[in-house]
């Protein structure tokens with residue numbers, strides 16, 4: 001039997017750097033997710049359509065259930081970001097769209113509006129990309145962003161990701177194909193990250 005190209009997700013995981021704590025979603029995170037999403041509609045909705053003005057608690061519950069299934073199936077490593085005490089939900093990161101043949105994945109992230117500009121996305125992405133390379137055995141992680149999402153592109157840059165292309169029709173958004181900036185990390189890029 002050949003070894004799997006990407007390692008199975010561990011049943012339990014906690015990633016931390018002294019300021020942030022990341023671990024898989026739990027059912028009782030739904031209220032925190034609901035509150036963070038409702039707080040963040042103004043800044044998130046333009047980029048992440050799931051975060052809409054009428055976002056409801058049942059959507060948070062359903063999303064967490066999907067994330068838990070995705071973790072169990074090894075298809076979506078979704079991790080809420082908490083402060084070190086585990087008291088406040090600050091946002092979330094996720095590795096998804098795994099390409100097992102070529103050991104790559106996509107990285108997504110968001111941070112609640114009241115906590116923007118504090119380096120949270122970059123720090124959380126640093127933790128999850130290290131996990132992806134060191135523990136899952138990934139060789140490449142992509143961050144695919146609409147070209148005018150400057151905060152997200154700056155986050156990718158701070159992480160050490162290289163801009164490789166403006167890829168034509170790379171994303172399907174609002175019923176249409178859109179060109180997107182493809183930033184990517186390989187393990188060596190993390191050495192230069194700050």
Ligand SMILES: CC(C)(COP(=O)(O)OP(=O)(O)OC[C@H]1O[C@@H](n2cnc3c(N)ncnc32)[C@H](O)[C@@H]1OP(=O)(O)O)[C@@H](O)C(=O)NCCC(=O)NCCS
Nearest residue numbers: 044047109110111116117118119120121122150151152154
């Ligand atoms: C992108 C996002 C996660 C960044 O979160 P964050 O915790 O504020 O990010 P960080 O503090 O680590 O870094 C953000 C950087 O972007 C910069 N930035 C923020 N808004 C910017 C803008 N409009 N233009 C250029 N740079 C901008 C910040 O100054 C910071 O850079 P600096 O540290 O050099 O000053 C957050 O803005 C967000 O949730 N956006 C909506 C969701 C989204 O777009 N997700 C990505 C989808 S691909």
